[in-house]
Each structure stands twice: as C-alpha cells, then as structure tokens.
Amino acid sequence: MTQPSPMIEVTNLDKYYGTFHALKNIDLTVHQGEKVVICGPSGSGKSTLIRCFNGLEWHNSGRLVIDGIEVYKDAKEIRELRQEVGMVFQQFNLFPHLTVLENLMIGPMKVRKITKTQAEETARNYLDRVHIPEQADKYPAQLSGGQQQRVAIARSLCMETRIMLFDEPTSALDPEMINEVLDVMVELADTGMTMVVVTHEMGFARKVADTMVFMEAGQIVEISPPEQFFTNPSSERCRLFLNQILEH
Amino acid sequence: MTQPSPMIEVTNLDKYYGTFHALKNIDLTVHQGEKVVICGPSGSGKSTLIRCFNGLEWHNSGRLVIDGIEVYKDAKEIRELRQEVGMVFQQFNLFPHLTVLENLMIGPMKVRKITKTQAEETARNYLDRVHIPEQADKYPAQLSGGQQQRVAIARSLCMETRIMLFDEPTSALDPEMINEVLDVMVELADTGMTMVVVTHEMGFARKVADTMVFMEAGQIVEISPPEQFFTNPSSERCRLFLNQILEH
Amino acid sequence: MQEFLRKIRWPDYVIVAVLITFFGYIWLSIEGTLNYKWRWELIPSYIVGWHSGREEYFANLLLQGLAATVRISIYSGILALILGTILGIARCSANLTIRMLARTYLEFLRNVPPVVVVFIFFFFLSQQLIDALNLERWARGIARQENNQIWTFFFGEMRRFPSLVSGVIVLALFESAFVGEIVRAGIQSIPKGQREAARSIGMSRMQELRYVVLPQAMKKVVPPLANQFISLIKDSSILSLISVQELTYKTVELVASSRMIFEAWITTAAFYFVVCFGLSRIFARLEKRSEKR
C-alpha cells in the first residue's frame, strides 16, 4: 500500500472528562483514502476519539492535525474543519422538523451558501447514491431506521466532505436493516473516501478495512491490517473480544 | 420423539389490537419438556403470542389451553396460571428498589406464601444455578445487563414454574454478555424445562430447539424441526429471513 | 477573583448599570419625593417584643403569624398528602366510576382560581364542619384550662383553633388536587414492564401496587412533593382572605395599626423568601445526597 498524504494525525493525545481519563496517549495516523475500523468494548473511548476528530469534544493535550491544520479550540476554525469532516451518528440525528430533502439541503444552503436549485440537485444526487430517491419528501419519522441512517449518510455527503466518521452507524438498527446501511457504506468506501468507522460488524470490517484499531480503557491496544487482526491479533484481550463477538 | 402430555395448546387463536389483526388463526402445541424457538421479522407478532401464554395479553377468539386449563379473562384464575408460567423479558424488568435476593424472594413469599427462610434458601439455590451467588445483596442497577438477565431468569425459576417463556432475552445485551445468558438458558434446557423462546440467536436455536417456529405478519408460516428449518425451510420468506440474519 | 473578573463581558456591565439605575431610582423617590419616614427600628419588636404588661419577651405579631403559617402548612401538608394519595390511586383505578369522580374533583380544583376555591370551601365546607363537630366550644374549653401550653404549642391560641382548622382543611383540599396529580404521575411513571413482571410472577393487583409500584413511585414522587410543599406554604397566604391568622393576615393587621407599609411588607416577603428558599435548598441537597446513595 502506498502512503498518500495523511488526513488525520493524532500524536500523544489525552482527554479527560473531569478527573476521568477517557483517552490515554493516543497515536494514530489516517491517510487519504484509508478506511479505519475501530472496535473495542463498551466505554473504551471509541466515540470520544472520533468525536475529537470533528471537534465535538476537545482534547486536553497532545496534537491533532486534520488535513494539515492543527485543531485548537477556536469556534471559527473548528467550523471550517467540520465542513471537511462529516459525521454519522448511532442515533441518526436527522432534523425531525425538516423533510428528507430539506435535511440534505440545509447544510449546503446555510453553511456553504449555495443556491437552492444547486443544493437540491446535489441532494437528489446523493439520495440516489444511498438508494432512496423516492423518499425525498417524507419526514424522518416516516422512514425505517435503515432509511434514516442512509439519509444521515447522504446529509454528510452533501457537505462534500473529505473525511467521513461513523459512530456505530448500525447498532441502533433492527437486524434486517443493518445490511442496507452497510451496503451503502461499502459503496462509499469504493469511491475512495477517507473513512473512520466505529463498528462491531466484523463482516463489514473484513470487507473494507485497510486498518483495524482495537481500543480498551482509553488506550489503543492494537493497530494492524485486517488479515493479521482477525487471524492473529497480538494482544490477548483483543483475541478474547473477537471470540466473544464472533461466536454467535 | 415421543409425545408427552401437551403443556400449551393453541387452537385457532386470533388477537386484535383495536382493528389491527395482530395474531391470525394461530395453531401450536408445545409438549412437556419441549423447547420451541420462535423467530420472525419485527412486528410479526412473536411477543404478542407468547404474552398471550401467560395472560399479559388476551386473545379475542380461539382456544388457549395451558397445562390442561383453558385461559379466560378472569383475574383470579389467571393469577394461578401465571404461577405455572414464568416469563423473562427483553428489558429484564427487575424490581430496582429490591436487592437481587429480595427480587427472587418476593414472589415466593407474597404469592406462594412460603416462609422467609425457605424463600431465601430457594433463592440462593437458583442464584447458584445462574452462576452469580456472590451478587445476592446488590441492587439490579449495580449489575451488568447479562447479570441482570440471569437474575431475571432465576426470579422466574424461584416460582417453580413448569413452563418458561423468553421474549428476546439477549437482544438488549452488549455482544459480550449475550453468551453468559445463553449458557444459562442451555443449562436450563438440559434440565427438561418446557421452554418457548423468542430469539434471533440462531446458534442457540440450533443447539437446543426441538421445534422452530417462523412467524410473519401475525401468522405462523413454518413449524419444523431445526434440521429441516435451517437447511431446507419450506417457505421462501423464511429462507430470505434466515439469509439476512446469518449473513453477518 | 481575577478569574471571575476575566469572565465578565461587556453585556454584564450593561446589566449592572441597569440594575443600579433601577434601585437608585427607587432610593431617590423614597427619600426625595415620597418623604417616607423609615422606621425599621420598630420591626424587630414586632417579631420578638418585650411585653410591657407581663414583663417578658414574647412572640409578637409577625412571629405569631409565621408560626401559624408553619403550623398550617405542616398540618395541611400532611392532610393533603393523605387525600392526594387516595386521589392519585383513584385516578389510576380500574373502575371507571372512581376514575371519573376523582377526575371531576380534580378538574374543578385545577380550573377554578384559588381565591374562588378558598371562599367556596370556607363558606360551604369548613364552617359547617366546625359547627357540626362543635369544635368551637371544645377549643374554648381547652383555652380556659390552666395547663394548655402543649395545645398552644401545637395549635397556637386555642380560641382561634376553629379558624386554624378551617384554614388547614381549605388548604389541604386545595392542594390535594396537585398532590393527586403528582402521585398519579409517579404511579404511571413506573415502566409497564415492572407491572408485567409483577403480574407474571403471579402477583394480584393489590400486591403489584403494594410491593412493586408504590415503593418505586414513592421515590420518584418525593422531589415533586417537596416542591409542592413549598407551593403550599406560599398558597397559605391566600387564607388571609378568610381571616385565618397567618403571616399575611397578621401583616395586614400590623399595617393597619402602625402604617409601616414598606417595612412590614418587605419583612413579610423576606420571611416567606427565607422559609421557601431555605426549604428548596434543603430539599435539593437531600435529593442529591439520596441520589448518590
């Protein structure tokens, strides 16, 4: 694998919630076009880490460089950063008072200040990409979970971001709907988007991941390519975790 | 397979929620010691069906005979029925204001009117059986999900019921905890308890089920032994569902 | 301090300026245009005074009123709790008749102004009740006795006992509606799963209520009940309209006798504030502590 320019560089990052040490000395580099899958037990800090990547949480020390720009706590800078970094949440977080189309258009129109027609064109384009062009005029509450999550992905894509973060995008879904979302994510991966995904869907990880990251108790315990990660993880804790997950 | 006396007999059962036809013409017999696993897509009526079995819901027409007694909507009789039929819920539903031990003892003491010492003895006995004797004095909120669900199972067992119903007992659990609950259920199955389990854990189903039931849209689409169910289901819908579930 | 000053931003200064102007204006108009003669020095003697006849310290009007307010609040709080719990359970009853009766009572009380409710209850209910029980004679009998200190401690001046009783009844009836709603909300906030679990181990409806629902509901109900108690203390001031001798009424009397309008009302407001605010702090702290446990 050649190594293009790094999109996310984390060095020595620490993060506290009050006195609770949530992230301990994290080092991680994500290159352009790379797909990173993060897994680990509940409470290990996976969400906290990727929320740092688009400034929803602030690190207390260490360096975090996104696309060549170091992230500080500055309202204006961080807003620009967020336009480069899309995020898909476990709970979808669609805007319930707007239709699907409006959900997709509001970001480009209000933040990027593009015209309504242009925004609508982009929105319909991405709705196609997530395979639900026919739902454009419904409200989020009228959609199934899987459809909602695909809208959420499209909403991020509409901002034409260069990096996409996913925080357990399928764990709030019924088993039957997990696939349709994962399929969209696989397609997205094929376009060459830089992706950081927190998930326990190991089938998906096997298919798309360039790098697997295993976290525990706020630390990164293992970073390795998927072949090695699934067959021969270097840490005992990671092996146990995989067994638990894959058994049933 | 010999056919001992039937514990649950459902004939021609229909159930409406208002005008919504939730169960349509259900026929099912569960014999003593038999393990039945029910699966099917969300909203297909699985919960509704087993909730009829211990009178949490009322059928509108048809016959439902539990252990030889036909079930009508009569508060007193149904209470006796419930002492024969235990139920384990998806959300555990432990009593949060009581310790684990008190959770186990309150039923036998207040309903069966046995003495405190006796109740405690039974309770400790069943806590052993679910492998958490050391948690007796904690409150439910202090336990992990898996431990809570095992307490819930023990609580049902303490009533010395003859039939146990499980409604997706593992679906609210973190992946790591599913196993410990399933293990307890497998052990329970080995004791010869009559069990009706709604679950999507097909590994478990393969291991213990005598009969697999597949429901869709309020109807039983398929009843067959597990060998046939997993390898060669007779209905197309069922096959599709299994594919969905087993893929990842 | 440095830290604090650093956090202050320009709108803060605007706010401070507005406040200073406001209070400055009040001060100027009292001192300048109104010619009002402050007599704050008299207020303490109306709280605890030196009795010129009996030659001893005694609780004067304001403190008497405060004591009466506290008594009334406690007694009607207890009564309202009992009535309200019954009402709340009735609201969740399986029987439609009981539910509708409870609902009627409640809607009446919640949709009619407290002032109107107080007058209606006073003239219709409590006076009749007092007459029927012959409370007046009984209370006077006690007031004439030599050793009535205990009675006086609990109920104040025994000759005014009937007025205390009607105050307590009126207030309790009025507040019971709100307590009832709190209890009902508490009962209904218990997840359906809890009732189902109770039922599926064979409990009867009573057992379900007694061992599963009420114990949990009680815990949830305590904080809103505490707040309701504070409301009750405040609402008790309305009783002054039916001449119950509590703090507000005593203040009216004091103002009528001494014309210390400003001082008396400010003092009374401060009394209510201290009692209510103090209680709300205490309740908040207790709640936090019980949460920790």
Next chain:
Amino acid sequence: QSATQELSSESVIETIKQDGVIRIGLSLFVPWSMRDKNGDLIGFELDVGRKLAEDMGVEVEFVPTAWDGIIPALVSGNFDVIISGMSVTAQRNLTINFTDPYAYSGLAILANKELTAGMAREDLNSSDVTFAARRGATPATVIAKAFPEANLLLFDEDGASTQEVLNGNAHATMASQPTPNREAGRNPETLVVLEGELFDPRGEAFGMRKGDPDAMNFFNNWIAQNWRSGWLEERHNYWFATEEWADQVAQ
C-alpha cells in the same frame, strides 16, 4: 312551647349565656381597634366590647376579620355581633340588623398649614384651592358639593391624598374622623385640621343577624344607658380626640 318562648330561646343572648362568652367580630381600623406594641388589641371597640361583656357577666372574645368578609362571617355564625365602627347604610341594613348608634363620626378637613394659613372654611371654596380625595369615596362627593369652586384631584388611595397635602401639592383633603386628627398629630408642623362642624355625620352601630328581637332590645338598652351615663362619650373622646394612647401604638 309557645312561639315567643321558642323565639327567645333561639336568641343569640341565650347562646352567649350558655357558652359564657360573647364573640365580637371586628376589623382593624385605627383608633376603633388596633394592635398595640404588645400585639394586643386596643381601641374604642375593645373598651365597648369589654364593658358589654362585663355587664352581661360573660367572657369576651374578639374575632379579627377582614373587612369585606365581616358580614358573611356574621351571617354564617362566626361571631355573635359586629362591633367595628360599622356605619349604618341602607344596603347593609337589608342583610343585617343594626342597633341604635353608639358613636357618631363624620368627615373633617385636613389642610396644609402653610398653604391655608389664615383661611377660613369658606375661603376654601375658590378656584385657587386644590382638594385631593380618593376616587369614588364619600369625601369626593361631599367636597364637590360643599366646595364647588375648588379643584379636585382624585387618587386611588386615602394615603395618597394625605401625602399630596403633606407634600404641598394640594391644599386640603377630607376624610372621616379620626384619621385627620391623627395625621395632624403625626405631622403637627405641616398639617392641621380645620375647626368646625363635621360633614355628613353618620352613626355607627352594632350589627346583628336578622330576626333576633331579644338581642336587639338588650343591645339598644345597653347603648342607651351608657350613652346617658356619658361613658360612651367619654371613651369616644379618649380615643378620638386625645392622643393619650398614642405611645401604646407605633404610629
């Protein structure tokens, strides 16, 4: 039992004798009744009530009641009689009975000393003079009738009109005695009560529930006696004309 016997056994006089106590309803109004520095009730009514009880040979119990609830409270039996400086009006009389008056008080003029220096009562009827009064109250109508030439400022409060006179914004106001006397006593350097006959004097009487001739007879006779003996007048003078009691109260 004959009808008359029945009537007299239902009289409030009977219950007073039975209970050994007379309950008197009153509402605080200086100097009819007020709280002294000890928080005890004093005033003209209290003297009247105590003497009445003493003459009847029973205890006395005063029931302080808000003014606008005093008649309903009497009707519903909270006390036996109202002795609270209540003047006799036709409207009130439709609902309760009144005895013969036991006191007479009327309106007096309270003037600013400086502004009205050297003026007689008649001089006030001029367009240079400004009166202050409470909107809708009797004084306002009386002023308009007695001093048609003068200006009249209307306020919502009794206190407000006094304050206006005190501040020199109005020459005079009118109020029922003894308020003017007291105000003048409190501010002797600025305020003065103009000499002369009281305006519109009305009688104040005891109020009773209807249909009780026995009590009516008893109270009327008691009032007549004490009027003749001069006791009522003496007490009235003490409370209304003098300031001897002023140091008992924080005025």
Next chain:
Amino acid sequence: MTDLGISRGKGQSLPKPPFYKRFFGSVFVSVAIYAIIVGLIAYGSYVGAQGMGYNWQWYRVPQFLYRNTEIGFEWGEIPIGLVATIKLSVISFLLATAIGLLVALLRLSGLVIGTAVAVGFLELIRNIPLLVLLYLFYYVLGPIFGFDRYTASILTLAVFHSALISEILRAGINAVPTGQWEAAKSIGMTPYQTYRYIILPQSVRFMLPPMTGEVVHLIKSSAIVSVIAVAELTTFGRNIISDTYMSFEIWFTIALVYLVVTLILSIGVSYLEKKYAVDQ
C-alpha cells in the same frame, strides 16, 4: 396430534367473570353510577344548606348575566367582569412573555452577572407568595413609581408568570436532544444558525402546550387582584355578594364561568399536545 376433547378432562373450562363484575365494568353502568353519585352530592348540599336556613335565590342570578331593559339588551356584571379578566390576562401574559424571554436568554447567555441576575430574579419571585407580591407592588412599589392599582396588578401578574414562562422557554430549548446540536455542529453550522434553523423550530413544539397551560394559570391567578379591588370577574362577584349576600349562588356562578373558560383552554392544550405528539 391432540384431541381437544380430552384436554377438558383435566381442567374444566373456567367460568366467565361473574355477572356483577361485567355489570359494574361496563361503561354505561359506570357513567350512570357516576351521574347518580354527583347528583346525590349536589342535591345533598342543596338541601343541607336549605336546612341550615340558607335561602336559595337562584332566580336572582340571571340579572347579573344579562338584562333586558327599555334601552334594549344589556350585558350584566359577570360577562363584563369576564371580559375585564381576559383583557387583564392577555396584557399580563404578553408582558410576562417578554420578561420571561429576556430572563431565559440571560440564563442561557453564559454571561456571569447576567446568569446570576436571572437566577436571583427567578428565586426571588418563585419563593414569595403571589398575594404578598401583589401587596409589595401595590403598597410599596406603587407609590414609588407612581402607578395605580391596575398597573400594579398587571405588573404583579406579569412578573410572577415571567418566572414560570422563562423556565418553559428554557426547558423547551433544552428539550431538543443534544444529538440535534451535534448534528448541526457537524455540518458546520454556527450557534446562531443552529438556533435559528434547528433548535427553535423544534422547541416551539415543546413550548406551545405549556405556554397555553400558562395562559390558563394566569387567568386563574388574575383572580387575586380582586384583593385590591381591580375590576375583574372575581371583584365583580365579590361586589355582587356584598350587595346581595347571595354568596353561595354567586360563588358557584363565578366558579362555573372560570371553569368553562379554563376547561375550553385546557381542551385546547391537550389538543395541541396530541397534535404535536403525532407529528413527532
């Protein structure tokens, strides 16, 4: 597989619920019993009061609702009072909303002194009885700022309810899930844009029902200004009573008028609540 006939051998079919249970359980019977009980209570108190010598004069009540004089039709005191009450309430409510918005914004502003002032104001208002507040405004602040009883009542009601309204507004804003803030942030919106396009449109839904409830509350508390004789429904009621001494009849009529008005509004509230719950 199974013979249904045999299964009867062990357990007899259970009897249906007994007749009396089904009888008392039915809606019609329940409503009938309810009506009987309410009727008995009403009749009992009527006869009871009469027995105590109270002289019911309901026939005198209609003249206070309307009159047909020579001049023509004329509204009575009670409808006039009701209009006054509503006017008083509406003015107070508008003022209260303005003050409440100011206080809520101060609290959410993050300003050090601003927040402290807002909290101080809220605690002060919340811990003083409305009646005492009214006396403070009328007797203490009235002369200072030179306002009359009507202004004093409006200010009292507005200030008292502004504390409650500011809490409603704040709760409405806080009721929008944090996920919405995060989603808006993560597509790069500014705080102002987030408020404008995401938070406020959603929080209106949370605020509308309690705000309507607050109107009902305000109408009820407006009755207290009768204490300082401001012309409104309760004051007129008390005036009528002091003229006619028909306390029972008039109080019941007044209560009924309030009940009708507030019930209509309450029904409106629950309609709003349902409507917005469905949209959700």
